[in-house]
Amino acid sequence: KGGRTMSVVVEPELTFVCFKWKRITTGVQLPNVIDYSARHVNTLRNMLERHVRIPHRLVCVTDQADYIDSRIEVIPLWDHCRYLGGCYNRLWVFSEEAREYFGDRFCCIDLDCVLVNDCTSIFDRPEDFVINTYNPMIYNEFSPRFKGMDQHYNGGLFMMNAGCRASVWGEFDYETVPPLMIEDQRVVGSDQAWIRYHLGKREARWGNAEGVFEARQVGRHLPPEAKLVMFAGKRDPSTFPYQWVRGHWQ
16 A cells, blocks of 8 residues: 555576686696786676576676675685696685585676576576586697597586585695696696586586687687587687677677
């Protein structure tokens, strides 16, 4: 009565988590990486708003919060094993404690992706853990050093129920894992190498059939079935001259 209306607050079903940190000179040094800016974080927020039709929020874990859009929640970068280099510090998201920051379900997504169509079906999956495919045929074509690898997973995109693979962090040993990942010729990278080594090949994955592509597959012409394109390595979508990138990365 009295004409008062009540607003309904819709709780997010999914938290997207991105990372932006200053490069360090200790530990594993990954080749072909780029330095991201607040513009990359803000652009990701814009693309998610356009192309994900389920309630969600974006969190940026960072030690460089300047100029990040106020729509984005900022969490100070933790330091559980940062000195190891690479992306090992990111593995803490697999801990049970990560639920406190990201809620019951979250998706880690790299800042080098471009959302090009409705991605709701990508992120509306029922599995407790799903990760992007590492396609060896793509990488073998461009670099002979990848031949014979069986990485299977690309750590630039994975979604999970909080704590569902807690052993990925719980069984991570600071001293033995990094040299083992260098020695094991099946795997490549840092955190994604350990994920593959520890979890094997049983996990659900995204791939081309779900609309997730790698930029080297796409080139200048965007496939009509593409929904999300990942730019692995030292390739910054903000600098690409292709018309489809310029049209969607904004």
